[in-house]
Amino acid sequence: MIFSYLAILGPLLAAAAVLALRRGAAPLALVGSFAGLAGASLALAHVAGGASRSAELPGLPGLPLRLVADPLGALLSLVVGAVGFLVMVYAVGYMEGEGSGARFYAGMSFFVAAMQALVLAGDWVLLLASWELIGFSSYLLIGFWFWRDGVPSSATRAFLYTRSADLGLYVAIFVLISRTGTSEISATLDVGSPAATVAGLLLLLAAAGKSAQTPLQGWLQDAMAGPTPVSALLHSATLVAAGAILMIRVSPLLPPGVRLAVGLLGALSAVACGLIAVSQRDLKRLLAASTSSQYGLMLLAVGAGSPVAALFHLVAHAAMKSSLFLASGVFQHARGSTAFTDLAGVGRERRLAFLGFVVAGLALAGVPPLSGFFSKDAMIAASFASPYAPVFGPLALAGALMSAVYVARAIRLLWHSTGAGSPVAGSGWMGAGLAALVALAAALGLAEGPIAGLIGQDIPRNLLVAGVGLALALGGLLLGWFVPAGRLLGPARGPAERGFRLGGGFDALAARPALALAGAADRFDRGIHRGVVGVGESALALARAARLADDAGIDRLIAALVRGTRGLGGRARRLQSGLVHRELVLATAGAALILAFLILGAFAP
Amino acid sequence: MLLQTVFLAFFGLAAIWFAVVVFRTSSMVRSALALLFSQAAIGTMFLAMQTEFLGVLQIMMMATEMAIMAIFMVMYMMDPGGLSGMDMTHQKRVSIAAGVLGTAVAVGTALLVDWGPIAGVPRPGAQVHDLGIELMERSMLIFETAGVTILTAMVATTAIAIGPRGPRGGVDD
């Protein structure tokens, strides 16, 4: 178990060190991710025999946290560690000359640590926590260039879409834990209907959000605003894989009705996102739509009842898609943008990167002997072997066709015509990472057997379906090369380009209401603040009024009193005229008064 | 009784008339003499009311006093002869009002009070004898006090009248 700990702690400590030291970020991140990779591979070696290790950590009362290194988890841990390390190598070259390096490498390392925790989680609480953490790191990394137009809103939209879909995960976990009384994942998988149906559908909702399935695919398009290493690591191989990983893990739980729903959703995504990919005018957006489409095929395989096929394609896809993204990053540095109009002919300049792009692309399209042929073949075979073959099969074939078409289209657009580009800095590092991943993409077909042995299930094989699939792949390549997208899609091109948004899409349904609520809460808080300040102001005003009353009222009263007394005194002074005869009159009057009192006193009772 | 009334009325009117003349004439000597005659009339009234001692005393005293007063008037007054025609009065209205008010109050009191029966009177000889007894027995203290007061007044008057010593002037000037 110590190696699995290393797989998590290596990148985590690297992230902490980068944040604390703020210098030497790139070497620290490389060391951390290499340690993680080493740990993951050693752990896989340990559990290769089919054994599994687990560890318990203190958690909530009655719900301890569990880390489990079973064959599935160890394999995924290796995938995450390998892609993480190679993309980190690439990123050293990509981010040369870019500022805020500490923030980037800390974010990437933290993400890798969280993803490792997710794949090794043995209980729902840890899985939920790491699920949220990868969403959070995605938000941080997409919004890396937050001062550019549109970047913060893309990051917020991505976060809000996935977060609202995560409701499904929360409620499903509540249902499962309350039904079984424990949070251990494997123990909760044999709960009966109707809890299984409810939980399964809710988990499908969460997976659809995380893996950018229809109708939640919009956020992945906008997530391309982040740096290309982020797109390569998060949004092709690992974060979006979390949805598929969740589905693979809980596949024993799903009753047949839910399986149908899973498969249908996956198939629908595969076809719709494939169309979107064909219509795109931007390379990275094309690759993002392709990611959604491929994960749709994986969900289709899970729904068809063969999670092993989905797992195999997940591993292969991780290598293929990430190398496609890395190559596009090189092109982006050469031309300064990712739109096809700017990238025309860049393939002729950057031949090595273009070669990598072509190899990975053909693998994705399903050309033998590259890995994609085997994995896609397994998935189509699984779909034809399932009880719902009439529905799943044609849709799977359509998905495979689409993937060939858009790959060919992308290659053509990159090759044709010439344009001028600028020299690319850091191409040594970038090339190293790219080359390693392309090699993996090519060679992973050989891993089919070992993976099947590891998991203990057979990978479906169907020669007829393989032949049909190959034909479709070649035909799709030709179509994509020779026929422009407008002719191909016809009137559907406009809606497809916009991602088939319905009624404003999830912007109107989820993102905008959430932001409006946040704004209302902010206004309410400000209102309370104003209220409190107002109370203080009114107290001050009261004090001012009191002072005014004192100044104007009481002081004036006293002054008037003084004036009155002075006036009376002045008038009394006139009595003191000093003239004797006046004094005599006064004396006479006084005497008369006294006399009167004396006389009246005699009559008093 | 009737005779007494007539005499009282006659001499009373004389006293009043002479008192008015005191203030209405502008000659100082005539004023002094009018006052003398007024006081003499009062003394005669005393005699008419059968208090011989007091009456005689009054007449004697007033004669001497008025003579001295005449000297002083001539000394200090601006116009002793009274021929200049100056009006030597002030605050006429106030003083007339005061006089009338005083008279009215006194008259009112005299007329409205019930004085009781008239009593008889002792013989003059007996009066003087009893007055002497009264003086020497009961009123001795009064007279002693009066005597001391007189002495004090005399000393004080002399002191005031002498004036300041030194170059400004004194009794030898």
Added chain:
Amino acid sequence: MAPLYVALLVGAVLFGVGLYGALSQTNLVMIMMGVEVMLGGAMVNLVAFWRFLHPETYSGQMFVLIVMTVMALEMAVGFGVGTGRFRAKGSVEMEEARDLKG
């Protein structure tokens, strides 16, 4: 009865005349004459009261004696003050006596 009233009336009128004189004259001597007249009126009243109401007690006559003494004293002191004033200011006109003016 009648003599009593006559005497009292005379005394009242004398008092009023004396008061008028004391208040209206400008000269000190004339003021003192007014006081003399007032005191004369008082004496008349006193004697009338003794003679017609209480002839047995001689305090009435005693009072009159005191009043006479007071009359003499008052005149003496008054002339002394007048002399002193005449020396200081050259006149005894009360209109000019504004020394105590407040």
